[in-house]
Amino acid sequence: MSLHRVWRLGADIDTDAMAPGAYMKLGIEGIAPHCLESLRPEFAREVRAGDVIAAGGGFGIGSSREQAPAALKHLGVAAVIAPSYSGLFFRNAFNVGLLLLTCPQAESLREGESVGLDLDRLQVVRADGQRLACEPVPDFLLAMVRAGGLFKLLQQRFASTPSQVSPEHS
Amino acid sequence: MSLHRVWRLGADIDTDAMAPGAYMKLGIEGIAPHCLESLRPEFAREVRAGDVIAAGGGFGIGSSREQAPAALKHLGVAAVIAPSYSGLFFRNAFNVGLLLLTCPQAESLREGESVGLDLDRLQVVRADGQRLACEPVPDFLLAMVRAGGLFKLLQQRFASTPSQVSPEHS
Numbered sequence: 001m002s003l004h005r006v007w008r009l010g011a012d013i014d015t016d017a018m019a020p021g022a023y024m025k026l027g028i029e030g031i032a033p034h035c036l037e038s039l040r041p042e043f044a045r046e047v048r049a050g051d052v053i054a055a056g057g058g059f060g061i062g063s064s065r066e067q068a069p070a071a072l073k074h075l076g077v078a079a080v081i082a083p084s085y086s087g088l089f090f091r092n093a094f095n096v097g098l099l100l101l102t103c104p105q106a107e108s109l110r111e112g113e114s115v116g117l118d119l120d121r122l123q124v125v126r127a128d129g130q131r132l133a134c135e136p137v138p139d140f141l142l143a144m145v146r147a148g149g150l151f152k153l154l155q156q157r158f159a160s161t162p163s164q165v166s167p168e169h170s
Numbered sequence: 171m172s173l174h175r176v177w178r179l180g181a182d183i184d185t186d187a188m189a190p191g192a193y194m195k196l197g198i199e200g201i202a203p204h205c206l207e208s209l210r211p212e213f214a215r216e217v218r219a220g221d222v223i224a225a226g227g228g229f230g231i232g233s234s235r236e237q238a239p240a241a242l243k244h245l246g247v248a249a250v251i252a253p254s255y256s257g258l259f260f261r262n263a264f265n266v267g268l269l270l271l272t273c274p275q276a277e278s279l280r281e282g283e284s285v286g287l288d289l290d291r292l293q294v295v296r297a298d299g300q301r302l303a304c305e306p307v308p309d310f311l312l313a314m315v316r317a318g319g320l321f322k323l324l325q326q327r328f329a330s331t332p333s334q335v336s337p338e339h340s
Binding site for chain 2: 058063064084085086087088089090091094100102135136138141
């Protein structure tokens with residue numbers, strides 16, 4: 001199980017913090033360098049591929065802009081771990097291939113600690129062996145994450161067995 | 171603006187209450203008559219097309235079964251009004267064409283009162299004229315509700331202009 005460094009944020013992180021309005025015209029390459037800069041100015045510069053975000057509830061409230069989860073994904077964030085999400089953010093995040101783990105104990109995680117993600121059992125594993133349970137993630141959403149998002153998943157399926165594309169896969 | 175009768179439920183209504191596990195093999199025709207029976211035994215019998223549910227936060231927690239919002243839709247529920255939803259339920263509900271309004275003041279609504287739904291302004295309108303603001307719903311989700319769900323929306327679009335089907339519509 002690979003290890004993931006934790007960035008610890010607070011509750012009610014809104015989409016404007018992830019994809020600031022001032023840069024929305026620039027495309028994801030221009031937005032991502034400003035991701036979370038109002039809360040953690042060093043984030044976009046120092047985040048490494050595979051890092052995870054642990055946060056409080058209501059993650060992703062605010063406008064429905066798909067660039068918010070896309071910016072995290074673009075920067076290499078492997079997952080967000082939080083007790084609850086905005087419904088729209090939850091939808092958009094999996095669509096762009098960003099894994100969200102709904103974890104009641106997410107706020108016990110600390111800045112800078114390393115955790116493993118056990119996706120078979122849906123648990124966050126701490127260095128001391130403690131395991132934090134997460135709510136189940138349906139297979140079709142995990143498939144979307146593995147494929148890199150809904151669009152890529154549909155491309156794969158259209159390329160192989162078109163008849164398998166049905167609403168349950170989106 | 172048509173009026174909608176309110177069924178008032180509490181917080182953290184889970185999907186098992188909407189689509190009880192014991193009936194899951196029966197298909198939606200067999201599940202819907204048992205929708206919410208553990209909380210409101212009269213619900214499935216007395217709910218009328220166009221009624222709405224007002225509830226507390228965390229609506230739709232629990233398993234990701236798509237039959238939960240589908241049962242409400244099947245019974246004619248026009249919308250759910252709640253301060254927050256499970257991310258999975260939010261995704262599934264719009265996929266089956268069920269409108270969810272995210273309304274911080276949802277819990278001020280009372281059992282049996284009649285409300286209007288102003289979908290242009292995203293407000294719940296009470297008989298005394300009070301308006302409860304709801305969070306914005308993106309156009310592509312409203313289109314899904316109007317079409318009767320994602321599958322029907324995709325059918326419509328494939329039938330007319332296939333090239334317009336893109337990830338943002340799901």
